Amino acid sequence: MDLSLLTYEEGDWTVIAVGGEIDVYTAPKLRDALVDLVNKGRYHLVVDVEQVDFLDSTGLGVLVGGLKRVRANDGGLRIVCTQERLLKIFRITGLTKVFAIHDTVAAATET
Amino acid sequence: MDLSLLTYEEGDWTVIAVGGEIDVYTAPKLRDALVDLVNKGRYHLVVDVEQVDFLDSTGLGVLVGGLKRVRANDGGLRIVCTQERLLKIFRITGLTKVFAIHDTVAAATET
Amino acid sequence: MTQVRLDVLPDAAYVRVARLVAVSMARLSGVDEEVVEDVRLAVGEACGRAVAAHLQHGLVEPVSLSFEGGRGLAASVVDRVGLPAARGHDAVAVLLAASADRPGADVDLVAGDAPAVLALLEGLAQQVEVRTGADGTMVDLRWGTAG
């Protein structure tokens, strides 16, 4: 029912590992975490959604919002996702063209 | 969502180990199993509800119906239950006075 | 004020839907997880009773459930089987009398026998109010300080 967030550094990148449901109810928590990181000067973010069970359009909106914020600071926001269900959602909404989506945190933080 | 039934012999007793939800939807399946056993001449039954997640009044009705059937043949129907939630339901409906409720299958089949 | 209302056709299948909505509303209202199980069972019993009453009388209209959360939960279950008007213990007596001519627990039923159902409602809800009337029966269940 709830959202879990685990944040850690991986080289130049800050990884946010998300678990649970990202929906209208929990998306604000993720948005606050992203805003917080940007305010602290972290502009290279990886959002790992491998442990996410549910993602809706409000969650997508928060990810797009995060991307805009880091881009405004010449940064980037990458996604780690191999779950077919979630990839389908990124595809349907055209966001596979907006986000770089990687299979692993290692691949996402490589360069 | 569904009901699982495992039937085995333990001395003179026939044990029905029930799992899942016993409700309006699945109770007929349990009733059929009990009727079947009685028709086969098994009048000493133990219903083990340790793996039951949900039990409602239709499930209780099936247990009471089973008890009536075996009693009509000088048999017995005992319950194995240690789950406080289910014991509460037996207590509220006065069925702790109707059924012999045991902690283990071993205790239920002792004599 | 009702926050969520659920109307279900009188079919055993939808008792499960009613239980799910009750659990969801209880969780949204911050009801303790232990008590949530009481809500699940009690609302299911009230809904099963109402559905059984409609089936028994050949009513095809839906059974209605209303939920109001907040600090606790109020759930109201309404059927449309006309009965003599009564409240409280008298209404319970009316329901028991009305169910006395029902087929026994051994035939296919959507609810357990009426004494068991009413005992569960009284035993599981923190407050129960039953009202019978020509328009039907209302069973009001409360937990915590909703409403």
Added chain:
Amino acid sequence: MTQVRLDVLPDAAYVRVARLVAVSMARLSGVDEEVVEDVRLAVGEACGRAVAAHLQHGLVEPVSLSFEGGRGLAASVVDRVGLPAARGHDAVAVLLAASADRPGADVDLVAGDAPAVLALLEGLAQQVEVRTGADGTMVDLRWGTAG
């Protein structure tokens, strides 16, 4: 014929209740477990959109969802925000235009941006029908051969 109807006040919290009912109805209707996830998300999106529309226009009336099962599932989500009357692609255009002046995705919202929501409805339901009008908007979603 509607088997289950759910009315929820316009509050983000009840979108979860709508999702649960949708999933439950899909399972009762024998929808494949893979498709059940599509039902969960699509009905949630349609309900979130309707709730957001009510909130945006200050409507306090409930949003309505109707479900009809059988071999497959039909789910209908209705809001009461008046719009120019249109059907099909025109109705989608009306919804997109109506949402254009909405605050951006960054403020607290109950639904994602309209293009994303409509893309999800089209992408997840086997059939989508949108109708707008002075009484509000109806989004009809279908899977399998319900209705």
